[in-house]
Amino acid sequence: MRNRMHEPGGGPTLYSISTVAARLDLSQDTVRRLIGNGELTPIRIGATVRIDAAELESFLDRQRQAVIR
DSSP, X not given: OTTEEEOTTTOOEEXXXXXXXXXXXXXXXXXXXXXXXXXXXXXXXXXXXXXXXXXXXXXXXXXXXXXXX
16 A cells, blocks of 8 residues: 555554545545544644544544544
8 A cells, every 4th residue: 555654673654644544435525624623633743634544443433432422
């Protein structure tokens, strides 16, 4: 996957905004809005924004819990 970075040695898997948007079937603007309002925590590497795979899973878990309530 071109927009997925995996650090050698078992480090974090990082996704671009476009990859997260595609995985969630959302627009990139919506993903940026989720980041902007603090619902999704990014990792910034210079001007580049990435989302850790564990953060994405945590976000999805929180969304599932919101539906259950």
